Amino acid sequence: MSEEVKTTGPLEYRTNEGQMTILGFWIFLGAEVVLFSTLFATYAVLFGRTADAPTPAELFEPGTVLIMTFLLLTSSFTCGLAVHEMRRGSVKGLTRWMLVTLVLGLGFLGFEIYEFIHYAHEGATIQSSAYWSGFFILAGTHGLHVTLGIGWAFALLHQISKRGITNVTSRKFFIISLYWHFLDVIWIFIFTSVYLIGMVL
Amino acid sequence: MNIKALLVDGDPLIYGAMVSIGLVTVAILFLLTYFKKWGWLWREWLTTVDHKKIGIMYILSALVMLFRGGMDAMMMRVQLAFPDLGFLDSQHYNEIFTTHGTIMIIFMAMPFLIGLMNIIVPLQIGARDFAFPYLNALSFWAFFMGAMLFNISFVIGGSPDAGWTSYTPLSGAAMSPGPGQNFYLMGLQLSGIGTLATGINLMVTILKMRAPGMKLFHMPIFTWSTLVTSFIIVFAFPILTIALALLTIDRIFGSQFFTLTGEGLPMMWANLFWMWGHPEVYIVILPAFGIFSEVIATFAKKRLFGYSAMVWSMIIIALLSFLVWVHHFFTMGAGAFVNSVFSVSTMLIAVPTGVKIFNWLATLYKSKIEFSVAMLWALAFIPSFILGGVTGVMLGMAAADFQFHNSYFLIAHFHYVLIAGTVFACFAGLVYWYPKMFGHKMNERIGKWAFWFFVIGFHVCFFPQYFLGLDGMPRRLFITNVVEWLPLNVISTVGAFGMGIGFAIFVYNVYYSYRHSERETTGDSWNGNGRTLEWATTTPVPYYNFATVPHVDEIDPYVRMKKEGKTTFDEPNVKPIHMPSYTGRPFIMMAFLGLASFGLVFEWIWLAIVGLIGGIIFMILRTYDYDEGYYVSVEEIKRTERKARGL
Structure with missing residues (x-):
């Protein structure tokens, strides 16, 4: 616990505490990589084990998934813009771009929920086969992360509107931006290794 | 489900255990009330974020668990030496070897070592606490609630009985119905989250909070073993998290990961379990080294x-x-x-x-x-x-x-x-x-x-x-x-x-x-043979650990400090020390998550949701928590150090 505060550099890195928290979050993301890797591995092992349920090639639709991908990738970009505004010290710019980010994230979630319900109607649920268990848990874990991230971001926006951009709030916001980009990276892998491969094979 | 169906009955050994648990609980409650210690318990222990106290709680819990696991072992040995005596029946024997293994690894070995790390690692590197003291308290209570959840299984609902490796399909819903396996899954899940958080916490502590001048290759070897162990924890525990979650979802929500129906793959459990389980072996042996x-x-x-x-x-x-x-x-x-x-x-x-x-x-x-x-x-x-x-x-x-x-x-x-x-x-x-x-x-x-x-x-x-x-x-x-x-x-x-x-x-x-x-009158307890910084502090260690942190540029720095007559109390250079505030929130939050886990064990989804909402509320409280801790004044540090050092 050092109390020295630097006067230069990005706000979130100026205190020792800020630096440590950010490093801790990077390590946490490392653990998250392992967590998702395990889910991807499980999914890969169970690929094709659809039992009596429909196959992914029958159900996956390129349209929906492309829209979801577009929404999430754009949200990652706008999240970057929000951090850029934070560095400029603009609460207004930060809030505006983060709200755009969250709307895009909510859109993504909406499509995902629609997609899951659609699959369930077609006879592919978490219970119908090992493959679909793997699919729903992998995509669902990502979706759950997005949901948590949205709630968390709203709480942070509220805090920033009350406290402005300080060493502490900028650290918090920087961390959620890392989290948001991370979810984007995971989605790229889901898009390619689940949807694209699922549609082809 | 009524209370009679909930409690395990029919075995005199378990009745005996119930009575003794009841008596011990009553005795503890009585003693705490009689000696008016409730406030002390809450202020000094349940709300602490001090790494030394948390470490002591870890070790105490681990010793209790060693007792429990040891009793299981004795009972197994009695059965094996006198197989004709009918001391245990097959079901009871299965439950006992399962809880023995699980408790010894998850609730004894790891917490014991983590307890020692808690106390010693910050002292060895010249730090005032962990990088994230709040998270540290959270980790402890996660472990504690997980351990308690696992341990109540033998009186409420029935113990898990599929071995500590819990292989599927035996441990799946079809072959092990009832709450037993759920106790295993939720108990491990809860304490596993705590372990993962501790791993991250220790890693940041060691990487960022070393004494000035101390390079990685100046660190005491126990701190090194802790750093390496933390890496293993961070990369192995998420695998366990997923394995447990998948089996839980299999059992409670009917998915088909490890089942024999729906083209599930029971042997995938063995792979996932041991992809965590083997690194786990080194998590408990490297700190020992x-x-x-x-x-x-x-x-x-x-x-x-x-x-x-x-x-x-x-x-x-x-x-x-x-x-x-x-x-x-x-x-x-x-x-x-x-x-x-x-x-x-x-x-x-x-x-x-x-x-x-x-x-x-x-x-x-x-x-x-x-x-x-x-x-x-x-x-x-x-x-x-x-x-x-x-x-x-x-x-x-x-x-x-x-x-x-x-x-x-x-x-x-x-x-x-x-x-x-x-x-x-x-x-x-x-x-x-x-x-x-x-x-x-x-x-x-x-x-x-x-x-x-x-x-x-x-x-x-x-x-x-x-x-x-x-x-x-x-x-x-x-x-x-x-x-x-x-x-x-x-x-x-x-x-x-x-x-x-x-x-x-x-x-x-x-x-x-x-x-x-x-x-003890000196901090250097073993005839002045201490070599590393933990021996440079006074005994008992003041809650801020080091009045002044020495500059370190070698292995075993305390050897030279003693020769040169230096201490961790360089009076002219004492500055106010920043310390985190105590808080009861980690305890309450984990009690809620413990409740949620208990709900999932019995598949009472409403209870799980109630507990989960409680947990989420405490997470929200945490993000709105701008408590910046407090400063220990120079006078207080000087007074404490002078008294402890007899100056």
């Missing part, structure tokens, strides 16, 4: 031989630990090539481990050894662990493993490494750092009695089991009335009771020393 290194260097009174080789061998062991998991199921039928690869990687681990053994021997070579109790544990470790290690290499040979697999040969092997490695280290570390924690030493004479009973009992108990295994006795068998096996089983049981007596003496020693041991 660290403790032995410290103890051996102190009581051989010289610098640890081959410091860098020690560090690199730990790093190599950590990397290899992720590449050997298949050796736990060579007989699964992965094929000759796969088995060969994992056989070779397994045997490779013997190389860095051998390096460490020779380094310890070289440290001892031509030194003036002081045979204190801590040192005795360390010295007993070396030959005992080698026996475990060599039989491990035998098991690692895939072709031979088909003969040893699931026999008592395996049981003997892993008890030789886990007891001689981890348990001996826990005892050595506790005895060694005891004066730092409590301000007095454990009595050496009684400690030696405990040591000899335990160590001799250990060899008498487990050495015969190698031969039982070679004679074909399989593990997890409750009727063993084969005439050839009986004598060795009886001998083994005698040894187990020897260990039990040793443990009882050890616990008695805690009480005896509290009453009669001389209070």
Whole structure:
């Protein structure tokens, strides 16, 4: 616990505490990589084990998934813009771009929920086969992360509107931006290794 | 479900346990009320974020769990020595070997070591606390709630009975209905989250909070072992999280990951479990290596031989630990090539481990050894662990493993490494750092009695089991009335009771020393032989640890500090110290998540949701928490230090 505060550099890195928290979050993301890797591995092992349920090639639709991908990738970009505004010290710019980010994230979630319900109607649920268990848990874990991230971001926006951009709030916001980009990276892998491969094979 | 269906009934042993649990609970409540200690309990312990106090709570819980796991072991040994007595029935026996294994690994070995890390690592690197003290409290309460959840299983709902490895499909909903397996899944999940958080916390603490000038290769070896262990935790525990979650979803929500229907793959559980489980073995052995290194260097009174080789061998062991998991199921039928690869990687681990053994021997070579109790544990470790290690290499040979697999040969092997490695280290570390924690030493004479009973009992108990295994006795068998096996089983049981007596003496020693041991006057308890920074603090350690943090530019910095007459109280340079505030939130939050887990165990989804909402509310409170801690004033530091140092 050092109390020295630097006067230069990005706000979130100026205190020792800020630096440590950010490093801790990077390590946490490392653990998250392992967590998702395990889910991807499980999914890969169970690929094709659809039992009596429909196959992914029958159900996956390129349209929906492309829209979801577009929404999430754009949200990652706008999240970057929000951090850029934070560095400029603009609460207004930060809030505006983060709200755009969250709307895009909510859109993504909406499509995902629609997609899951659609699959369930077609006879592919978490219970119908090992493959679909793997699919729903992998995509669902990502979706759950997005949901948590949205709630968390709203709480942070509220805090920033009350406290402005300080060493502490900028650290918090920087961390959620890392989290948001991370979810984007995971989605790229889901898009390619689940949807694209699922549609082809 | 009514209360009668909830409670386990029909077995006098369990009735006895219920009565004793009830009596102990009433006694604790009575004592706390009678001595008006409720406020003290809340203010000093339940709300603490001090790493030293959290460490003490970890170790205390671990000792209780060692008692519980030990009782399980004794009951198994009684059954195996007198199979015709009908002491346990098959169901009860299954439950007992399951809880014994799970408790010893998850709720005894890890918390014990994490407790020692909690107390010692910040002191060794010159830090005032963990990087994230709030998170540290959260980790402890996660472990504690998980442990309690797991332990109530044998009176409420029934214990898990599918072995500590919980292999599917046996542990799936079809073959193990009821709450038993859910207790296993949720108890481990909850405490596993705590362990993961501790891993991250320790890593940041060690990487970012070292004393000025202290490079990574100046760190004490126990801190190094903790850093390496933290890496393993961070990369292995998420695998367990997922494995447990998938099986939970299988059991409660009907997915098909490990089932026999829906094209599920039961053997995938074995893979996931051991991809975590093998690194887990090193999570509990590397810190043990660290403790032995410290103890051996102190009581051989010289610098640890081959410091860098020690560090690199730990790093190599950590990397290899992720590449050997298949050796736990060579007989699964992965094929000759796969088995060969994992056989070779397994045997490779013997190389860095051998390096460490020779380094310890070289440290001892031509030194003036002081045979204190801590040192005795360390010295007993070396030959005992080698026996475990060599039989491990035998098991690692895939072709031979088909003969040893699931026999008592395996049981003997892993008890030789886990007891001689981890348990001996826990005892050595506790005895060694005891004066730092409590301000007095454990009595050496009684400690030696405990040591000899335990160590001799250990060899008498487990050495015969190698031969039982070679004679074909399989593990997890409750009727063993084969005439050839009986004598060795009886001998083994005698040894187990020897260990039990040793443990009882050890616990008695805690009480005896509290009453009669001389209070420590210096911080450097072991005849001034301390080499690392934890001995530079006063005893008892002030809550801010270091009044001033010394500049460090070598291994074993305290040796030179003593020569130059430097202390951690450089009076003119004392500055106000920033400290975190105590808070009861981690405790309450984890109590809610414990409630949620309890709900999931009985598949009462409404209760799980209530608990989860409570947990989320506390997360939201946390993000709105702008408590910045407080500063300890210079006057207070000076007053404390002057008093403690007799200035």
